Amino acid sequence: MDKISDDASIAYQDFLHAFPEYRLTWTLDTLRRSDYRRLDTTGEVYADYMGGAIYPESLVHVHTEFLDRSVLGNTHSISNSSSLSLKGTNEARAAVLSFFRASPDEYAVIFTNNATGALKLVGESYPFAGDSTYVLLVDSHNSVHGIREFAAHRGAKVSYIPSTSTGGFEPEIAKEMLLKCRPRSAPCLFAMTAQSNITNTKNPLSMMEHAKSLGYHTLLDAAALAATSAISLSDHPVDAMDISFYKMFGFPTGVGALIAKKSFLKQLKRPWFAGGTVSLVQVPGNIMTRAHELHEQFEDGTINYLTLPAVTDGLTFLSAYLPFLPLRLSSLVHYLTGSLSQLRHDTTGTPVVRILSAKPSRRLKSVGDQSDTGSIVSIVFLSPSGEILPNGFIDYVAAKLSISLRTGCMCNPGGAAAMLDFKEDMEQLFEGATLQDLERAVGRQLGVVRISLGLVSNFQDVWTIVRFAGLFADDKTRGKLWGHYKDDGVGRAL
CATH class of the missing domain: 3.40.640.10 (Type I PLP-dependent aspartate aminotransferase-like (Major domain))
Structure with missing residues (x-):
């Protein structure tokens, strides 16, 4: 077993100790092995269930x-x-x-x-x-x-x-x-x-x-x-x-x-x-x-x-599976938000991400319970000085690591404006204004990084996303990633 697998195994045991109720949703792990094998064989970490669920093989067959x-x-x-x-x-x-x-x-x-x-x-x-x-x-x-x-x-x-x-x-x-x-x-x-x-x-x-x-x-x-x-x-x-x-x-x-x-x-x-x-x-x-x-x-x-x-x-x-889903997602969302909140830049000790979306007020403990929020975590990535990193940069790194997430305003301009606090700029829009006009007024790219979990999301997915976010905490690693981003021409285009 390689080092990453060892780390994942240790992290999983710690997770189960903290969230023992997750074991009650084992049937979803069985489902993933039987109907969603392509997730593990391709190595794709899918975190865009709000954009679209992944079809089960059995349904297509x-x-x-x-x-x-x-x-x-x-x-x-x-x-x-x-x-x-x-x-x-x-x-x-x-x-x-x-x-x-x-x-x-x-x-x-x-x-x-x-x-x-x-x-x-x-x-x-x-x-x-x-x-x-x-x-x-x-x-x-x-x-x-x-x-x-x-x-x-x-x-x-x-x-x-x-x-x-x-x-x-x-x-x-x-x-x-x-x-x-x-x-x-x-x-x-x-x-x-x-x-x-x-x-x-x-x-x-x-x-x-x-x-x-x-x-x-x-x-x-x-x-x-x-x-x-x-x-x-x-x-x-x-x-x-x-x-x-x-x-x-x-x-x-x-x-x-x-x-x-x-x-x-x-x-x-x-x-x-x-x-x-x-x-x-x-x-x-x-x-x-x-x-x-x-x-x-x-x-x-x-x-x-x-x-x-x-x-x-x-x-x-x-x-057959919906009754187990809120409990599983509750465990994963609590772990994800807690882990992301703890990430700090190695040079300044400042937060790596800011969580903007609503967090669940309670943790589910039983199958059949319903959460008071969904299974979305909307965040922005921050530089050591606290400035918001471009979403294009985050998208670029995620794609290179085979992580499917989404950035932008998600066709919900009101919710985005409330979370990102550009409601006053929104009120100043003029007839025929474009997104670029609004971004110039605000002074940055608009939107969030949305991580949305779903039917067969598991601990490995969330752990990988936390490790991905952790890359931006290391000054040298973030600098190298930014260099690759600029060299590919994506950064220059944006």
């Missing part, structure tokens, strides 16, 4: 075998091949409802390209009017922010609930804003991110119920939350919720869903129609009759019928 023995046709026909496709599609809808504990009598599933597509369906169809208000969080994904364009186009107001310095919001401030903007003569929409994709905050689902009591329609962005946490629409009913399956179990990509109350869907007004969404169209003329089934009215053209059976299998797969 099962689906490939299904395709090999099946003849599938467009669901808009009544042939045998079409009937088989329709059967698989209906099974997928039922599986989604079951997974999220949504009553089939109350909810419908609309398949989309991704979570963004689901959000756009709501935005373009919601009956905004002059007296309407669209209320949302500053700490939201751009796909949630984008709905404000539809609202403004119809003369509706847009109101933001401010973010704390670590993301999320203060419940009392949110309640005041919701009360101030509550519906009076026109429908109003409240959109809430269940879990931030950059600040790591989890927001209380009870806020959706509070908004509902004030008369709002409620839209829950669950794209980040659904991969690691159980969501029950029976316990926390909302009018609509978006998800992306590739974030949950990695395959298939290009398929998401809008899970919405049928009563809510009936109030939406689509601005156009397409193949599959109508049963009769007068040509020439202006008469059009929507399809009978509600979900058909929102699924433009032909759905991805070849991959939808994989959604059923993927949800079954995830159901």
Whole structure:
């Protein structure tokens, strides 16, 4: 056994002594050996689960075998091949409802390209009017922010609930804003991110119920939350919720869903129609009759019928392991944040990294417990003098060491501005401004280094990331890495 393996083994034993509850999640180690062998054979340390989960080999094999023995046709026909496709599609809808504990009598599933597509369906169809208000969080994904364009186009107001310095919001401030903007003569929409994709905050689902009591329609962005946490629409009913399956179990990509109350869907007004969404169209003329089934009215053209059976299998797969995941991630996140916080520069004794994202307030001890935050650690790397090192430099070194992470603002400008404290610069933006303009105003590259853990993250992954961060603590090592970075031309380009 070489020195690195010896060090890893010793560190692992120390970790288990500090976090004995980690042993309760041993089934995820078995899963990694059986379904994710390529992680260890390639030596890739994957820490971008928020960008996309890694698909399990078994799911791809099962689906490939299904395709090999099946003849599938467009669901808009009544042939045998079409009937088989329709059967698989209906099974997928039922599986989604079951997974999220949504009553089939109350909810419908609309398949989309991704979570963004689901959000756009709501935005373009919601009956905004002059007296309407669209209320949302500053700490939201751009796909949630984008709905404000539809609202403004119809003369509706847009109101933001401010973010704390670590993301999320203060419940009392949110309640005041919701009360101030509550519906009076026109429908109003409240959109809430269940879990931030950059600040790591989890927001209380009870806020959706509070908004509902004030008369709002409620839209829950669950794209980040659904991969690691159980969501029950029976316990926390909302009018609509978006998800992306590739974030949950990695395959298939290009398929998401809008899970919405049928009563809510009936109030939406689509601005156009397409193949599959109508049963009769007068040509020439202006008469059009929507399809009978509600979900058909929102699924433009032909759905991805070849991959939808994989959604059923993927949800079954995830159901077996999801109960163990919060406990494992709790142990890993606590170890990671604790280890990163202890790193110091060898020349000055100053911190190597600054953790900006929300940290969990408690450590989980039992299978089935749920954490109060996600499994994201957003950081910036610091020079010995305390200046933020360029994200491009961190990206460069990580790629050289086969570590997959992500840098930038993660399509969440509000959360990034709150954590990095450039809210005032954001307020000074002018029409047509670019990211480069904003970075010039702030005086540095914007964004964070995001480490996001997921289904088969293990101690070895986190230990390797801590060792990677430790490289920047050594003055000579950091200098050599910077030299390689500049010599490759990447640094000069940035």
